[in-house]
Amino acid sequence: MRKVAIAGVGMTKFGRSDKSGVELFAGAAMEAITSSNIKTREVQALFLGNVLGDFEEGQLNIAPLCANELGLPVDVPATRVEGACASAGVAIREAFIWVASGYYDIVLAGGVERATAMDTPLATRTFAMSSESRYEVFTGVTFPGVFGMVARLYADKYGLSLQTLKEQMAMVAVKNHKHGAKNPLAQFQKEISLETVLKSPMVADPLQLFDCCPFTDGAAAIVVASADIIGKLTDKPVYILGVGQGSNGSLGRQKDITRIKAREAAAGQAYKMAGLRPSDIDLVELHDCFTIAEIVASEGMGFFEFGTGGKAVEKGETAIGGRLPINPSGGLKAKGHPIGATGAAQAYEIVKQLRGECGERQVDGARIGMSDTLGGDLATVVDIIYGV
Amino acid sequence: MRKVAIAGVGMTKFGRSDKSGVELFAGAAMEAITSSNIKTREVQALFLGNVLGDFEEGQLNIAPLCANELGLPVDVPATRVEGACASAGVAIREAFIWVASGYYDIVLAGGVERATAMDTPLATRTFAMSSESRYEVFTGVTFPGVFGMVARLYADKYGLSLQTLKEQMAMVAVKNHKHGAKNPLAQFQKEISLETVLKSPMVADPLQLFDCCPFTDGAAAIVVASADIIGKLTDKPVYILGVGQGSNGSLGRQKDITRIKAREAAAGQAYKMAGLRPSDIDLVELHDCFTIAEIVASEGMGFFEFGTGGKAVEKGETAIGGRLPINPSGGLKAKGHPIGATGAAQAYEIVKQLRGECGERQVDGARIGMSDTLGGDLATVVDIIYGV
Numbered sequence A, B: 001m002r003k004v005a006i007a008g009v010g011m012t013k014f015g016r017s018d019k020s021g022v023e024l025f026a027g028a029a030m031e032a033i034t035s036s037n038i039k040t041r042e043v044q045a046l047f048l049g050n051v052l053g054d055f056e057e058g059q060l061n062i063a064p065l066c067a068n069e070l071g072l073p074v075d076v077p078a079t080r081v082e083g084a085c086a087s088a089g090v091a092i093r094e095a096f097i098w099v100a101s102g103y104y105d106i107v108l109a110g111g112v113e114r115a116t117a118m119d120t121p122l123a124t125r126t127f128a129m130s131s132e133s134r135y136e137v138f139t140g141v142t143f144p145g146v147f148g149m150v151a152r153l154y155a156d157k158y159g160l161s162l163q164t165l166k167e168q169m170a171m172v173a174v175k176n177h178k179h180g181a182k183n184p185l186a187q188f189q190k191e192i193s194l195e196t197v198l199k200s201p202m203v204a205d206p207l208q209l210f211d212c213c214p215f216t217d218g219a220a221a222i223v224v225a226s227a228d229i230i231g232k233l234t235d236k237p238v239y240i241l242g243v244g245q246g247s248n249g250s251l252g253r254q255k256d257i258t259r260i261k262a263r264e265a266a267a268g269q270a271y272k273m274a275g276l277r278p279s280d281i282d283l284v285e286l287h288d289c290f291t292i293a294e295i296v297a298s299e300g301m302g303f304f305e306f307g308t309g310g311k312a313v314e315k316g317e318t319a320i321g322g323r324l325p326i327n328p329s330g331g332l333k334a335k336g337h338p339i340g341a342t343g344a345a346q347a348y349e350i351v352k353q354l355r356g357e358c359g360e361r362q363v364d365g366a367r368i369g370m371s372d373t374l375g376g377d378l379a380t381v382v383d384i385i386y387g388v
Helices: A021-035 A053-057 A062-070 A087-100 A120-130 A143-157 A162-180 A194-198 A261-274 A291-300 A309-314 A331-335 A339-354 B021-035 B053-057 B062-070 B087-100 B120-130 B143-157 B162-180 B194-198 B261-274 B291-300 B309-314 B331-335 B339-354
Strands: A004-011 A046-049 A078-082 A106-114 A202-204 A217-226 A238-247 A283-285 A368-375 A380-387 B004-011 B045-049 B078-082 B106-114 B202-204 B217-226 B238-247 B283-285 B368-375 B380-387
Touching: A004 A021, A004 A087, A004 A339, A021 A053, A021 A062, A021 A106, A021 A217, A046 A062, A046 A087, A046 A339, A053 A106, A053 B053, A062 A078, A062 A106, A062 B238, A078 A087, A087 A106, A087 A217, A087 A238, A087 A339, A087 A368, A087 A380, A087 B087, A106 A339, A120 A143, A143 A162, A143 A202, A143 A291, A162 A194, A162 A291, A162 A309, A162 A331, A217 A339, A238 A261, A238 A339, A238 B062, A261 A291, A261 A368, A261 A380, A283 A339, A291 A309, A291 A331, A291 A368, A331 A339, A339 A368, A339 A380, B004 B021, B004 B087, B004 B339, B021 B053, B021 B062, B021 B106, B021 B217, B045 B062, B045 B087, B045 B339, B053 B106, B062 B078, B062 B106, B078 B087, B087 B106, B087 B217, B087 B238, B087 B339, B087 B368, B087 B380, B106 B339, B120 B143, B143 B162, B143 B202, B143 B291, B162 B194, B162 B291, B162 B309, B162 B331, B217 B339, B238 B261, B238 B339, B261 B291, B261 B368, B261 B380, B283 B339, B291 B309, B291 B331, B291 B368, B331 B339, B339 B368, B339 B380
Parallel strands: A046 A078, A046 A106, A283 A368, B045 B078, B045 B106, B283 B368
Antiparallel strands: A004 A217, A004 A238, A078 B078, A106 A217, A238 A380, A368 A380, B004 B217, B004 B238, B106 B217, B238 B380, B368 B380
């Protein structure tokens, strides 16, 4: 298989938008195409992550509409993939194989979501369809509830008091807001204090409002190209060194939801393909849909011993300037979480970081970055390793 | 790239079912796995077409749940693709590239839908989300309306009286019901007369009730494997000779909706990869969601001159025993149309036909078959050529 690189990236401002999904994606995609120094007609395929276009704006089969909006030719396959919040990670992995196989040279991948089209109760209920519908959603559990359970089990398993864990989780929020304050595309560009988090309203005990990422509209896109031609497109290529995707069954079939086996599988595949270890990674964009989710992801990807991820946050190891900066973009927590686009926004951040284009939030000397995105009932995880 | 083959296929009875989407797919998939003489743990990836699991049963991210139900290991990526009614065609094409690339040896592909979970008005409205939501669905057009317009334009363009076209369309329905009557898995296993069609209630002038395919629950699956190992799995391999996928913009951006450019692109790609021409094809499963859709598809795939597809039906050329049997399974019209599964059901029929296992509806001596599935606002078409 051929080596695969990223030629260019694009991303909309995250937050609230009145634009349609097609318009949002077209904006991000045109930036990715333009910055790749290609014409739209050179794109040979499109893979698009989108989760709830049907509920959000009555739009299914959105991928060919996006392709047409961009002016892509009729012989360009345009495919929507849906793996809940991991959708854009799935899209990038599909783009990867079509280029790696030698079938296409240039493929566009990304994602889009209009998650603020619904109000919070409706959006929460609608997102919960990514859990198991017959036996689990039925009990009333939504995603704050799922991660509330993860947090309680985590504290119990590792002998942490709930108060200690709550403080560690709050430190995740404070850190990611601090990072997001330096990201002009982030939904929340404002620092917050530990007190703000710990005094915020309870959502799903022990998760409080500031432990939760927001609902977000936005899109992100990347142009993936064969390493054979990448030199013609950019003088700052970023290579896709490894990809992985794992799958879990419903929550009730998972033995221990503090250790997400689909993630361990996905990360393992990505490390194996890249020939790298966790200690080789310079920066990480991972799935902090809730603060506890960042802690368990940082452990599941192999960066910290199980049960010690919170301690690492406490010690500042995961802040910009620390040993392993996590979510320098602000993460889902502060940058925002347009669910179908999140995996592509992670790629956007890592590419910008590895190119040294992140200004105030730059991770100095970063050469290898890793993304992680989690979808559904802890059911789909896609991990990708990027390097220069 | 490596040669790719199909080791085994599975399909549920089409019609109404009380089973969940996961249960339906698991049934079809286990048949495909068992008939491929593999263990479930040998499946390395799953691609699943599903369109409306969220509206039908509140289930998003259904692919990993299906994988888990089948007992697939946690390191198996399970990916849902959605290209409206072309979804399972998209899924098969994805399975193809992962095997052709050399990345995986054995991949499961298929689709599932529970389209009868909603009543007809709601289902019609919900399906219409596969059209363009901002400007077109808004006008009140649903899919019967889209194809009603196709029929009127077709008659006008080729100088046919509406009555002549209506009779030709009715003959498509009569033929496909005749075929479906010989298919034990078909939703409608009953022959109908021309009179029945022409006296049926008007749906979207000139399309009457019997010009329209039904709403259907069902699933179908295939096991795709590298040609290198296919000899160990089956002594009746069927090869995937060519694949193609094209994309159109919304209806309003298509110059002539009687000629679906995405189809001409998809078919062209499939013929080119296979090194074959339309005259090489022995049987066809194509997208007869409405009778007029069969006529325009048979022309767009290159089997008949534009404007003459109806005449070919009239002459019996497309019936079993005719020059080019189309939809020997009964097609979407009689076999049924569980939208996310249809492309895989086409593969099921073609594999069974090329293996000579179709009993009363067997197309004698068939060695090369071609499938065609159309999704959305005439927006996504996937064509695949299979051969022994």
